[in-house]
Amino acid sequence: xxxxxxxxxxxxxxxxxxxxxxxxxxxxxxxxxxxxxxxxxxxxxxxxxxxxxxxxxxxxxxxxxx
Numbered sequence: 235x236x237x238x239x240x241x242x243x244x245x246x247x248x249x250x251x252x253x254x255x256x257x258x259x260x261x262x263x264x265x266x267x268x269x270x271x272x273x274x275x276x277x278x279x280x281x282x283x284x285x286x287x288x289x290x291x292x293x294x295x296x297x298x299x300x
Contacts, residue, residue: 266276286294
């Protein structure tokens with residue numbers, strides 16, 4: 235089976251969302267540090283061991299944000 239053989243259940247989005255970098259940084263700070271808000275665990279117990287180096291992790295996040 236090829237990826238292209240899998241039926242598509244959604245259509246591509248036809249819109250863009252613009253979020254300022256400051257807003258994103260502020261929200262991430264809230265998710266990580268604010269008491270009373272569900273904590274964002276960047277290293278959960280169920281995560282596999284050190285599969286990616288820190289450099290690879292950073293490169294992936296930068297790629298996704300670009």
